[in-house]
Amino acid sequence: MKLAISGQVFAGTLNLEHTLKTISKYGIDTIEIWPGNITPLEEDVCPDAYEGRDIPAAKKLLDEYGFKVSAVSMSAAFHKVISADLDKYAAALLYAVEVAKTLGAQYVNHYCYNLSLEISPDLERIKKAVTPATRFAEKEGIILCLENEAHDATQTPEGMLHILQAMDSPNFKTTFDATNYYQAGQESFPYAYDLLKPYIAYVHLKNGCVYRPELGHSEKSKGAVMTGSLAPNYIYYPPLPEGTVNMDGVLARLEKDGYTGFCIIEPHTKPELAEHYLQVETAYVRERGYF
Incomplete structure (x- = not known):
């Protein structure tokens, strides 16, 4: 298994060079890129897409610092304007595949959200939004990885499986995020993992629990409302070894x-x-001997 760090937490706060320097302090030379990690070339640039951003300059910096890109993450499904126009969304996702090719990434992490908010997937709408990028990815050898979220049609493992089977492409897989399934009140491990195992191409590591400020939970790590059986609580994101989700089990099964x-x-x-x-979490996964 290979370890990388998401640039999302630094997007819009640190420039890419500072972000790479920060990540490298933890002995990691691979980053998951987000739109906000890349310098905009214009004033009015969508925070969730790559159009209007200086991709060549980002590539140059990555090369200078000896960094690889694990995936290009594209969050335009959360952008109301782009996701309301399926042709516009399809173009943004296809461009994210182009960016992945430029940056040397094999994966594009993306989302469903406004494309299908109900628990039952709107397959016609999803297919229209993602098929052009999927066909392009098939030609380029890049994998589109749909990440599960707690507030859309991917909130249940069954919903995610339905989408993956409907897409029926070797280049359309899933990002497995056990804590996002937990946020949706689902059994993230072992059930969701076992159900989706043939389609898992990319994995996000974080942990969660119910937000309880009376127990000292900082609002700085408070997330969105939970769904399913855990609603209407909010999720809290403690460091990786300190949450509810069985991350030891997830990592052990991935290895096995x-x-x-x-x-x-x-x-x-x-x-x-x-x-x-980062200090706690990189130490935690390395102590397990997987990286």
Whole structure:
């Protein structure tokens, strides 16, 4: 398995050079890129897409610092304007595949959200939004990885499986985020993992529990409302070894099942706490001997 760190926590706060320097302090030379990690070339640039950003300059910096890109993450499904126009969304996702090719990434992490908010997937709408990028990815050898979220049609493992089977492409897989399934009140491990194992191409590592400020939980690591059986609580994101989700079990099964892809540490906290999380979480996964 290969270890990388998500640049999301630093997006819009640190420039890419500072972000790479920060990540390298933890002995990591691979980053998951987000739109906000790349310098905009214009004033009015969408925070969730790559159009209007200086991709060549980002590539130059990555090369200078000896960094690889695990994946390009594209969050335009959360952008109301882009996701309301399926042709516009399809173009943004296709461009993210182009960016991945330029930056040398094999994966594009993306989302469903506004494309299908109900628990039952709107397959026609999803297919229209993602098929052009999927066909392009098939030609370029890049894998589109749909990440599960707690507030859309991917909130249940069954919903995710339905989408993956409907897409029926070797280049359309899933990002497995056990804590996002927990946020949706689902059994993230072992059930969701076992159900989706043939489709897992990319893994996000974070942990969660119910937000309880009376127990000292900082608002800086408070997430969105939970769904399913855990609603209407809010999720809290503690460092990786300190949450409810069985991350030891997830990592052990990935190793046992021969997973050789990326595991991405993604601190869900404010930038000022990010380095504390990175210190704890990189030490935690290395102590297990998988990286």
